[in-house]
Amino acid sequence: MNVEALKDLLYKMADDQxxxxxxxxxxxxxxxxxxxxxxxxxxxxxxxxxxxxxYKILNELGENDPDTVAFMRNADQFHNCQFVELPNGEYDFSxxxxxxxxxxxxxxxxxxSESSFEPLALLxxxxxxxxxxxSMHANIWVKQLGSATEESVSRLQTSLNEALPYALGxxxxxxxxxxxxxxxxxKGEAVLKEAWMGEITKILNKSxxxxxxxxxxxxxxxxxxxxxxxxxxxxxxxxxxVFKVDPTAEW
Amino acid sequence: MTNSVEEIREWLEEVKDPEIPVLSxxxxxxxxxxxxxxxxxxxxxxxxxxxxxxxxxVMKQDVVDVLTKNGIEDQEVRVTFETQWNSNLISxxxxxxxxxxxxxxxxxxxxxxxxxxxxxxxxxxxxxDNTEMNTPFGPTLCRSxxxxxxxxxxxxxxxPV
Numbered sequence: 001m002n003v004e005a006l007k008d009l010l011y012k013m014a015d016d017q018x019x020x021x022x023x024x025x026x027x028x029x030x031x032x033x034x035x036x037x038x039x040x041x042x043x044x045x046x047x048x049x050x051x052x053x054x055y056k057i058l059n060e061l062g063e064n065d066p067d068t069v070a071f072m073r074n075a076d077q078f079h080n081c082q083f084v085e086l087p088n089g090e091y092d093f094s095x096x097x098x099x100x101x102x103x104x105x106x107x108x109x110x111x112x113s114e115s116s117f118e119p120l121a122l123l124x125x126x127x128x129x130x131x132x133x134x135s136m137h138a139n140i141w142v143k144q145l146g147s148a149t150e151e152s153v154s155r156l157q158t159s160l161n162e163a164l165p166y167a168l169g170x171x172x173x174x175x176x177x178x179x180x181x182x183x184x185x186x187k188g189e190a191v192l193k194e195a196w197m198g199e200i201t202k203i204l205n206k207s208x209x210x211x212x213x214x215x216x217x218x219x220x221x222x223x224x225x226x227x228x229x230x231x232x233x234x235x236x237x238x239x240x241x242v243f244k245v246d247p248t249a250e251w
Numbered sequence: 252m253t254n255s256v257e258e259i260r261e262w263l264e265e266v267k268d269p270e271i272p273v274l275s276x277x278x279x280x281x282x283x284x285x286x287x288x289x290x291x292x293x294x295x296x297x298x299x300x301x302x303x304x305x306x307x308x309v310m311k312q313d314v315v316d317v318l319t320k321n322g323i324e325d326q327e328v329r330v331t332f333e334t335q336w337n338s339n340l341i342s343x344x345x346x347x348x349x350x351x352x353x354x355x356x357x358x359x360x361x362x363x364x365x366x367x368x369x370x371x372x373x374x375x376x377x378x379x380d381n382t383e384m385n386t387p388f389g390p391t392l393c394r395s396x397x398x399x400x401x402x403x404x405x406x407x408x409x410x411p412v
Contacts, residue, residue, distance in 0.1 A: 035386040035396075042388035049303015049392075053332075122332040126302055129337070129364065129412050133387055136366055 001183055005176030006117060007061055008079070009186055012174070012224050013108070014054035015080035018070055019232070020101060021047030022239050023088055032091045039137055040094070046130050053127075057119050071240040072247070075233040081223040083166035085232040092155040093163065095145070099138035099203070100160075100167040104196045106135045111192065116184035139203050146207025153208045160209060168219030171196075254323070256285045259293060262321050266313045269306045270391055271409075273348045276310060280340025283333070292325040293318060298336045300412070301392040337362065338411045350375045355397065355408035364411050372408045374399035382406075 024044035031037025055066035063069060083101060088094045109131055112124035145152040171193040180186040197214060204211050222228070263282060268274045276282050276297070284296035295314055299307045311328050318326045338357035341349070346356035358371045370384045372395075379401035387395045387410070394407045 035388070038390070039386060039388040042392060045303045045305075045392055046301065047303075049301065053302050119332075122335065123302075126299075126332050126335045129335070130301060132364060133369075133410075136369070137387060140366075 001117065001185070002176065002179040003061060005174075005179040005183070006120075006185060007058060007063065008174050008176050009180060010054050010058050010061075010120070012079040012081075014051045014058065014069075015078045016084050016101075016105075016170075017047045017051035017054065019078070019080045019235070020084035020097075021045075021051060022235060023084065023086075023094075024098075026088055027094065036091070040098075043098075043134050043137070046134070050123075050127050050130070053123055057123065060119070067243065068247075071243040073236075075228045075236060076226040078226065078228065078232060078236070079224050080232075081166070081169045081172065082220055082229050082232075083163070083169055083223075085223075085229060085235060086166065087231055089159070090155070092145075092152075093159040095138065095141055096156060096159040096163050097167075098134070099142045100163055100200065101170065102131060102134045102138050103199050103203075104167075104170050104192065106131045107195045107199065108192055111187045115186060120185070142203055142209070143206050146204070146209040156207075157209050161212060164212065164214065165217050165220045168193075168214065168217060169221045169223060172219065172221040172224045174224055254287070254293075254321075256287060259285050259287075259295070259318075259321075259323075262317050263295075263314065266310065266317055269309050269313075270393075271349070271352060271354065273352045274341075274345050276314070278342045278345030278348060280342065280345070281310070281336055282314075283331070283336075290325065292327065293323045295326070295328045296333065297328065297330050298332060298334055299330065300336050303392060336412070338409065341409070349409055353406065354394070355406060357409045357411040360411050368411050369395065372397045372406075374402060374404065375406055376404045377402040 021044045024040045024047065027037060027040035031040060052066050055069050059065055083097065106128060109124040109128040113121055113128055115121040115124065146156050171189040173189045177188050181188045201211055260277060263277055264275045266276045268279055281297050281300060282295065283298050286294040288294065297311060307330060311330060314328045339359055341356065349356045353375050355372045355375045358368055360368045369387055372382045373380050374382055377399060379399055381400045382397050383400065385396040385398055389396045389407050393410050395410050396405065397408055398405050
């Protein structure tokens with residue numbers, strides 16, 4: 001087993017969960033209706049909890065403890081895709097991101113529940129059950145608002161078009177892709193992307209939204225290698241502000 | 252003195268879910284293993300209901316305290332995902348305790364949790380099945396919010412997972 005390949009995979013997934021979890025938590029108190037406020041807050045808690053468990057596996061592989069890893073790194077040490085770090089924008093953008101990302105997330109953990117690396121397979125079996133709720137939530141709203149009023153449809157369509165280049169960046173391949181596939185740890189980003197396209201097409205077909213031709217869109221990549229937008233560092237600064245006051249404090 | 256697994260399980264009856272104080276960890280199904288090694292060391296395995304459950308550390312400490320109180324010094328309490336918790340693991344006694352507490356127990360399922368399963372809830376106040384789901388996300392990770400069309404009450408359900 002190639003430990004470096006495994007760590008690379010774990011870091012990018014843990015960072016995705018942490019960063020999107022934090023973004024989701026920014027909806028707390030600001031949701032367009034109470035149920036959505038609670039939904040995004042709840043999904044935030046799930047995703048941050050999942051990131052913690054992934055960082056714990058990394059810790060067992062010799063990396064620093066989860067709190068240090070989460071709070072003490074700078075943006076260029078994060079491996080999340082740029083998609084998750086983008087500001088929430090208006091609800092339509094957050095909803096579309098939630099739909100596009102969580103569809104991929106659910107498929108990813110479904111695949112990983114069969115991983116040859118047992119600690120990850122066991123955790124993935126747990127996470128996929130939780131993520132199912134997230135994905136169902138997104139699908140219901142995309143179908144409803146994606147075929148409701150002229151304004152809701154046009155807002156979601158605009159957000160969808162803006163989000164897609166970033167969404168394709170979820171599947172940025174790592175230099176360890178072949179290692180992960182041949183060792184049975186993960187089926188690989190290409191397989192995941194294929195499955196994701198099938199799923200999002202299926203849901204969008206039940207709405208008035210249209211999916212642009214994905215082959216003509218240039219993915220926005222770099223996140224997996226520490227290259228980020230100007231939005232990540234300020235978010236990390238805010239997220240770690242309290243922790244950094246006294247990193248040795250017992251909570 | 253040697254203790255039996257059954258005896259240790261009995262001690263753990265007093266450890267309750269801090270967010271649902273009527274439900275013991277045994278009945279919740281989060282105690283996934285009790286093992287007494289040849290050396291006498293007691294190993295208790297636990298698994299969280301939800302990955303991000305903030306009550307896990309408290310529950311783990313409560314288990315440690317109960318073992319210590321009963322004179323078990325050589326002990327280890329592990330949080331593992333070797334057995335993944337699912338809501339079918341809640342015992343019949345636990346399901347009744349939930350309903351008495353005003354929290355609808357999760358519908359049993361065949362491990363395929365879809366929208367039909369999630370929406371199904373019996374009102375813990377009047378027992379009616381004529382209910383609808385308001386939102387699958389509630390005040391804690393493990394609860395959804397429903398409304399009863401029969402008695403008009405809004406209630407929470409322990410989510411099926």
